Amino acid sequence: MRMSRSITFEKGTSAQSGWYPTKISKETLPMDSTELRQSILKHLEFSMGKDLVHASLYDMRMALTLAVRDRVIEPWFRATRATYAAQSKRVYYLSMEFLIGRLLEDAIMNVGLTEAAHEAVAGLGFDFETVLADEPDAALGNGGLGRLAACFLDSMSTLGCPAYGYGIRYEHGLFRQSFAQDGRQVETAEDWLRQAHGWEFERPEASFRIGFGGSVAENGRTAIWTPEDAVLAKAYDTPIVGWQGKWANTLRLWGAEALTAFDLAAFNKGDFTAAAAPEALARTISRVLYPDDTTEQGKELRLKQEFFFTAASIRDILRRFNAEHSDLSGLPSRVAIQMNDTHPAIAGPELVRALVDESGMEFDTAVETARACLGYTNHTLMPEALERWPEELMSRVLPRHMQIIERIDESHAKAHPKRNVSIVENGEVKMGELSFIMANKVNGVSALHTELVKDTVFAELNALHPGRIVNETNGVTPRRWIKGANPRLSSLITDTIGAGWEDRLERLVELEPAIADKGFRNQFAEIKARNKRDLADWIERDMGIAVNPAAMFDVQIKRFHEYKRQHLNILETIALWQEIRANPGAGWAPRVKIFGGKAAPGYVMAKEIIHLINNVARVINADTTTRDVLTVVYPPNYNVTMAERLIPASDLSEQISTAGKEASGTGNMKFSLNGALTIGTLDGANVEIRDLVGPENFFLFGMTASEVVECRKTPDHAARAIKASNRLGAAIEMIEAGAFSNGDTEMYHGLTQNLRGHDYFTVCADFDSYWDAQRRVDAAWGDQDNWTRMAAINTARTGWFSSDRTIQGYMADVWKITPMI
Ligand code: F58
Numbered sequence: 087m088r089m090s091r092s093i094t095f096e097k098g099t100s101a102q103s104g105w106y107p108t109k110i111s112k113e114t115l116p117m118d119s120t121e122l123r124q125s126i127l128k129h130l131e132f133s134m135g136k137d138l139v140h141a142s143l144y145d146m147r148m149a150l151t152l153a154v155r156d157r158v159i160e161p162w163f164r165a166t167r168a169t170y171a172a173q174s175k176r177v178y179y180l181s182m183e184f185l186i187g188r189l190l191e192d193a194i195m196n197v198g199l200t201e202a203a204h205e206a207v208a209g210l211g212f213d214f215e216t217v218l219a220d221e222p223d224a225a226l227g228n229g230g231l232g233r234l235a236a237c238f239l240d241s242m243s244t245l246g247c248p249a250y251g252y253g254i255r256y257e258h259g260l261f262r263q264s265f266a267q268d269g270r271q272v273e274t275a276e277d278w279l280r281q282a283h284g285w286e287f288e289r290p291e292a293s294f295r296i297g298f299g300g301s302v303a304e305n306g307r308t309a310i311w312t313p314e315d316a317v318l319a320k321a322y323d324t325p326i327v328g329w330q331g332k333w334a335n336t337l338r339l340w341g342a343e344a345l346t347a348f349d350l351a352a353f354n355k356g357d358f359t360a361a362a363a364p365e366a367l368a369r370t371i372s373r374v375l376y377p378d379d380t381t382e383q384g385k386e387l388r389l390k391q392e393f394f395f396t397a398a399s400i401r402d403i404l405r406r407f408n409a410e411h412s413d414l415s416g417l418p419s420r421v422a423i424q425m426n427d428t429h430p431a432i433a434g435p436e437l438v439r440a441l442v443d444e445s446g447m448e449f450d451t452a453v454e455t456a457r458a459c460l461g462y463t464n465h466t467l468m469p470e471a472l473e474r475w476p477e478e479l480m481s482r483v484l485p486r487h488m489q490i491i492e493r494i495d496e497s498h499a500k501a502h503p504k505r506n507v508s509i510v511e512n513g514e515v516k517m518g519e520l521s522f523i524m525a526n527k528v529n530g531v532s533a534l535h536t537e538l539v540k541d542t543v544f545a546e547l548n549a550l551h552p553g554r555i556v557n558e559t560n561g562v563t564p565r566r567w568i569k570g571a572n573p574r575l576s577s578l579i580t581d582t583i584g585a586g587w588e589d590r591l592e593r594l595v596e597l598e599p600a601i602a603d604k605g606f607r608n609q610f611a612e613i614k615a616r617n618k619r620d621l622a623d624w625i626e627r628d629m630g631i632a633v634n635p636a637a638m639f640d641v642q643i644k645r646f647h648e649y650k651r652q653h654l655n656i657l658e659t660i661a662l663w664q665e666i667r668a669n670p671g672a673g674w675a676p677r678v679k680i681f682g683g684k685a686a687p688g689y690v691m692a693k694e695i696i697h698l699i700n701n702v703a704r705v706i707n708a709d710t711t712t713r714d715v716l717t718v719v720y721p722p723n724y725n726v727t728m729a730e731r732l733i734p735a736s737d738l739s740e741q742i743s744t745a746g747k748e749a750s751g752t753g754n755m756k757f758s759l760n761g762a763l764t765i766g767t768l769d770g771a772n773v774e775i776r777d778l779v780g781p782e783n784f785f786l787f788g789m790t791a792s793e794v795v796e797c798r799k800t801p802d803h804a805a806r807a808i809k810a811s812n813r814l815g816a817a818i819e820m821i822e823a824g825a826f827s828n829g830d831t832e833m834y835h836g837l838t839q840n841l842r843g844h845d846y847f848t849v850c851a852d853f854d855s856y857w858d859a860q861r862r863v864d865a866a867w868g869d870q871d872n873w874t875r876m877a878a879i880n881t882a883r884t885g886w887f888s889s890d891r892t893i894q895g896y897m898a899d900v901w902k903i904t905p906m907i
Pocket of ligand 1: 228229230231232234376465466471531560748749750751752770
């Protein structure tokens, strides 16, 4: 079978009234393993310069990557040509983070080469799984927000939504976590780019000069900004291929370089440090993901990162538009720019600046034009996470933008004189307000969150602009999170409902009739059991801890934050341990408590919780009297790849945030889809999960968002809760008595004092309810067949959480784009 580059374009009647691919010649069907083998050998020889006999694991992984990448080029070119031909509107998804993880397995799966690749690699003497595992995780994100952006890229390509992801090519992604210091989190630099990145194409021709600081001169209606410093933003493109290789979009990441790379005069004088200084300084901008912004320098660097990638992206967008069109008033019909949180909020002022200062557009028209292009996604209601920049800093780093922001603020105030809402306030620029005012649509990420956005942070702006806020509940890509991560479950789904569910996940409801069948339930249970055995083997190999694969795997994996309440989980673990010791013969449901996640390096309380969990694990796991029924494991360095390993092997999903604080959650969706039951609060998308799976298949506990607000009005709510709960009191006292700190009674003082005092996240007030729900979980575990039935119902009823559905929502409500497939 030969691959062909031929593709037929026909004039169609799509809503874009343009050209789109209608026929893919049969030669473009997946190649077989012999052809793939030839291609791997060719790359081994000509790209890696290696003979097979001398090829290392890295060489083989790169050769396979390049062979697969070759298969992605065709859909990539085809998509670009079709978009140009159709003059289609494009989506530009601006995000500081893309937590894409490993790409090779996903790409192989999407282009239908899984079996061929397996065979070809094995035939060349390498173990396929080992080759895949050699790829470093691209950890260009912190958590949910970055992973959401990665799922969206996958869905936009699957749906044929013409799109570019724009972000930063960080040299060092999220830090590596270890527990080297007695169970404390230790961070070291991650270096995913130490080896060549096989997926990317460097685009030196797509480079922009990005300025900072300097002065602004009035020039009639416009202004001339003369920056003091500048760096070069250079593009690196990664093709993102969708399901079955029908379409591929581009992830364009910007790397910072010096304009003048090297000071030869300084070098020749022997001052080698000064000679390299310009390059080092410029590269700082794209050096690390989320620099610590507790210092002034850190803050300035973060603002520069935000402007750097946003400005480069806006220039690229305008360049592409101007290459095809002459009238900038048509921009909104061709360009939809989505701001993933406030990090790219400077896109509004930057676009206005470009339209006014560089193209002579009238100011108000420029603001209207920019607004018609822009959308803003809010991901948090937490005040500390809503960005505010000191006016002084903004004026110094971006003087022209500060003027534009003030003018936008003034005209908004003039248009709404009775209202008391402004972008610049008390010497700070509020990026949430700026984003809202400059966007034509603002969206929350779950039904509850969107209502809270309307009622709290943006209540006034919502009243001024009714209809601007819309909801787009998050989703996850089923290709990575079911098909790739859980191949056994995927086979069962295909065997039961037939092929084609991967891009029509709502079809999972077709599983429901089969759940009544004992044979199906047995298969479902057997798949979970096998996934758990694999995980148990890995835990034993990696951590030296033997866990009982027949025990309930109870998993909480996510960033560490007080609102996510990992400390509620560990307090319940301590109380449970005590209860088991007091009553060893009570027939306890055996549990393995699994934690995973990182804390921000500067977040002292979150790091204290991590330390406590590791110490509780050490003590409990050493107790021979409870060992059979309770184990605690916390593998370090949680990342996308670890999530892919843990989620398919989970029985219980911990989604226990303080109600009103978790905007949506996306891990919660992955667990349900993979047949784990949830113990959770009415928070974020938990609400929608529970609605879909049914309350009888979800372990609900805790206060609602409004009850939490009410509870906080009682200043000693925590003390009262502790007094009312012997179990909780005893668990806190054990920590205070030094039971997990070798007798040190001061070690967790900060944590326990917080619980006894302020306890803003209402851990104590929710404790008893959580305990009771956990005992309901125990009881349900006692009937294994019924547990399996509930787990399978979770899988069958959560197809709605595909990110394809989410992207279809954005396309219809926010971007006004129709798919090209
Ligand atoms: C998360 N936000 C939300 N922020 O917490 C989660 O509920 C939601 O499901 C997800 O977004 C996607 O909508 C989040 O991950 C960050 O990681 C910030 C990035 C910038 C620095 C501070 C954390």
